[in-house]
Amino acid sequence: MTQTAPSSALPSLSAAEVRQHLLDRREIALLDLREEDPYAQAHPLWAANLPLSRIELEAWRRIPRRDTRIVLYGEHEGDDLVPRGAAVLARLGYTQVHALAGGLAGWRAAGGELFRDVNVPSKAFGELVEHERHTPSLAAEEVKALLDARADVVVLDARRFDEYQTMSIPGATSVPGAELVLRARALAPDPATRVIVNCAGRTRSIIGTQSLVNAGLPNPVAALRNGTIGWLLAGQQLDHGAQRRAPQDVDPAIRDRARADAQAVAARAGVRPLALADLPALLEDAQRTTYRLDVRTPEEYEAGHLPGFASAPGGQLVQETDHHAPVRGARFVLADDDGVRAAMTGSWLAQMGWEVWRVEGATAADFTETGTPAAVLPEPHRHVEPIAPAALAALLQTGDAVLIDVGASANYVKRHIPGAWFAVRAQLAQALGGPLPSSAAQYVLTCGTSLLAAHAAADLRALLDARGRADTPVRLLTGGNAAWFAAGLPAERGEDRLATPRTDRYRRPYEGTDAPREAMQGYLDWEFGLVAQLGRDGTHHFRVV
Secondary structure, eight states: OOOOOOGGGSOEEOHHHHHHHHHTTOOBEEEEOSOHHHHHHSBOTTEEEOOGGGHHHHHHHHSOOTTOOEEEEOSSTTOTHHHHHHHHHHHTTOOOEEEETTHHHHHHHTTOOOBOSSSHHHHHHHHHHHHHHOOOEEOHHHHHHHHHTTOSEEEEEOSOHHHHHHSBOTTOEEOOGGGHHHHHHHHOOSTTSEEEEEOSSSHHHHHHHHHHHHTTOSSOEEEETTHHHHHHHTTOOOBOSOOOBOOSOOOHHHHHHHHHHHHHHHHHHTOEEEEGGGHHHHHTOTTSOEEEEEOSOHHHHHHOBOTTOEEOOHHHHHHTHHHHOOSBTOEEEEEOSSSSHHHHHHHHHHHTTOEEEEEESOOGGGOOBOSOOOOOOOOOSSOOEEEOHHHHHHHHHHTOOEEEEOSOHHHHHHOBOTTOEEOOGGGHHHHHTTTSOTTOSOEEEEOSSSHHHHHHHHHHHHHHHHTTOTTSOEEEETTHHHHHHHTTOOOBOSOSOBSSOSTTSOOOTTSSSOOOHHHHHHHHHHHHTHHHHHHHHOOOOOOOO
């Protein structure tokens, strides 16, 4: 990462040229190299966040075609993130890397629309769906009154199960978004039963509710307006630690009906069926990026999936499309084993302007790969010596080493090795010139597993060499923090030793239970304005059916 490509050697594209690529539906990956928090403050609609700190861990998975047209930016023209990022991508084999002329400041100066928060394309699309389809919704007070009156109503939480466990509507059942059309009939077999769909805010509530409407569920269906945020703002209490999940087994008759309904919706949206035998021919097109994704639950994926397919549960895929597919103009091939979940997920992706195929006719015998395949990752650009947890413990007791944790700051605050400093990997140079002890006898790098720390250690070795400290050892904790704690060694928590600010994670106003009311209301107000922003931006290609 410390190597840089000369700015003059890096070709650039103007904001107008990037915009034209988007309008023409040509493949392009517009990448914001900043950490997640500054990215969330302002970015173009189709910019995906790929922090310089994590390129080696994410690039090959998220941008599988090495000749993809990539455009990088930081805050401004002179931001060193871009040449550093370009050097890393070149080392990883990418051949079409460009700079955004003027950086984010150049986009702004050209009149480009800027968006806040994360997963903005999906959230803006959800708002457009509600705007155009008038998705039914009920206020928190109305839903509370129904529950208090013991009305014939079921509440289905469309988020991930771990989010549901953190906080949920009293009595709600966890049914992640892609599962709704498959399982709702079993949870509300009486057509008179009212079905309420919720998430933390708005998007998954809207998409989940409209999924049931589009699929022709006979029940009255409504979104919980503004989700758990709206519930809290109404002064109502949430459950914590709930465990209610939809039964995994689905009656064959219900599955057949859901399949017919879902595939009709998918066909209307433009999703194309693909026989498994025809997949290799599709993949032979070297000019196209194809994301192959299994949209079932993680448990089903691990039990058996099609070779070459990654896990991306459908509800989260629609919610976090920019994370799974930063190459705008790419295509999706989706798989399931029921003909329902890939069809419904695909229907939304197609409406968001993606080319979508769904695998048709696959049998249990085709799901031959089990577990989660190990990620293929590049080797660090420089080797550093390892150190075992016990040896590190001895060094720390004598004060002969400075330990730097480059993992997620949230994990650092929850638990870290005593005496460790936190630092954002991409900001190690600033940390060395600031809070980190500059006269250390040696440095040791760690993170959760040491995968990221191995690259950070290589960076630090190069930094010290450039500063005339080639004789200062840099070492890597074998197995990272996980190995340290597994060995029964001590831990501490808190954020007393921050060598850089905690910019690696943007705190969502809708997560957890302690967000300020002003932040929650501000988030809702922001969502309400997204449709107008889409109109000003004009690059979305969304089409609501």
